[in-house]
Amino acid sequence: MMEDESSENRKQARLVILELANMISVPMALNAVVRLNVADAIWQGGANNPLSAIEILTRVLPEGNGDAENLQRLLRLLASYGVFKEHSPSGGGEGESKYSLTDVGKTLVTDKEGLSFAPFVLQHHQDALMRAWPLVHEAVVDPSKEPFERANGEPAYSYYLKQGNMNELMVKAMSGVSVPFMRAMLQAYDGFRGVQRLVDVGGSGGDCLRMILQKHPNVKEGINFDLPEVVAKAPQIPGVTHVGGDMFKSIPQADAIFMKWVLTTWTDDEIKKIMQNCYNSLPEGGKLIACEPVLPENSDDSHRTRALLEGDIFVMTIYRAKGKHRTEEQFRKLAVSVGFPSFRAFHVDHFYTVLEFQK
Numbered sequence: 001m002m003e004d005e006s007s008e009n010r011k012q013a014r015l016v017i018l019e020l021a022n023m024i025s026v027p028m029a030l031n032a033v034v035r036l037n038v039a040d041a042i043w044q045g046g047a048n049n050p051l052s053a054i055e056i057l058t059r060v061l062p063e064g065n066g067d068a069e070n071l072q073r074l075l076r077l078l079a080s081y082g083v084f085k086e087h088s089p090s091g092g093g094e095g096e097s098k099y100s101l102t103d104v105g106k107t108l109v110t111d112k113e114g115l116s117f118a119p120f121v122l123q124h125h126q127d128a129l130m131r132a133w134p135l136v137h138e139a140v141v142d143p144s145k146e147p148f149e150r151a152n153g154e155p156a157y158s159y160y161l162k163q164g165n166m167n168e169l170m171v172k173a174m175s176g177v178s179v180p181f182m183r184a185m186l187q188a189y190d191g192f193r194g195v196q197r198l199v200d201v202g203g204s205g206g207d208c209l210r211m212i213l214q215k216h217p218n219v220k221e222g223i224n225f226d227l228p229e230v231v232a233k234a235p236q237i238p239g240v241t242h243v244g245g246d247m248f249k250s251i252p253q254a255d256a257i258f259m260k261w262v263l264t265t266w267t268d269d270e271i272k273k274i275m276q277n278c279y280n281s282l283p284e285g286g287k288l289i290a291c292e293p294v295l296p297e298n299s300d301d302s303h304r305t306r307a308l309l310e311g312d313i314f315v316m317t318i319y320r321a322k323g324k325h326r327t328e329e330q331f332r333k334l335a336v337s338v339g340f341p342s343f344r345a346f347h348v349d350h351f352y353t354v355l356e357f358q359k
Helices: 008-021 025-035 038-046 053-060 068-080 118-124 147-152 156-162 164-188 207-215 268-281 303-319 328-337
Strands: 084-087 098-101 197-201 221-226 240-244 256-260 287-295 342-346 352-358
Touching: 025 038, 025 068, 025 118, 038 053, 038 098, 053 068, 053 098, 068 084, 118 164, 147 156, 147 303, 156 164, 156 303, 164 207, 164 352, 197 207, 197 268, 207 221, 207 240, 207 256, 268 287, 268 328, 287 303, 287 328, 328 342, 328 352
Parallel strands: 197 221, 197 256, 221 240, 256 287
Antiparallel strands: 084 098, 287 352, 342 352
């Protein structure tokens, strides 16, 4: 029997379901402020001075157009989620609220290398991806085809490759996410010591290899291994050779094999094939170093758990209905099944975990 609708529990329940039903407002508001380049407008080379919506608008739309009230509505919502800090008029009197960037908001600021998390936000909200979300239930009804393919007629990666602007945004988004993670990982993880020849599987433009070689000069040869059409566009990097191929057929031999956010988008059987090819290409004592989102064993309402579970649903919707984020134990069992006897996990980041499988 339902509680009385006037009870505190029922009032709270109605409030929560209304928030969840309207939750799309949050990512779309974030997408809007990224499109308007609000973070860079506030940051201004490090000043981060609190600005009113009108002041921000004059910087992002200098021609004098735009609606400051609607911009403030976006800023207020995102301030409630910790992207901006809201500065109310002093003394509580009349006047306009002003906004500065929090640490979360600063991730959207373009750095000196031209990178930020802003392209990652834009990449997630392109029309082709948005068309897939109303079809998420189809991944339950029939997982043989992910919602993205149902909505767009072909799988995401092949779709991206045919759309030059989408592929370019994807590469920029991955760089914006990868570079900060790699900086953190290279400070906390020393598993590249003693490695002379290193392969990066799915290395795209070679950003990760470039950073590893700069940090670890003992790595004399880096192999950036990806699809031929991907490495054909990769820039020249000292010490790095770009090699095109198919990881399901073979992987170049090396002392160590590195990959980041590769295993997540494949099924268990496909992961076994990738791991088997890695195992076959490593010498005795060699290792596979995989950086992947790793799910906790139990669910809770922490930012970390929610981010990982949200990412899991994103994979199911966009890339593979049976691709998924996995727990440490699930990764360990997959590795053992192809012969890796040793497994260690390094928690160097709140989202990605470094998984080390030694032969």
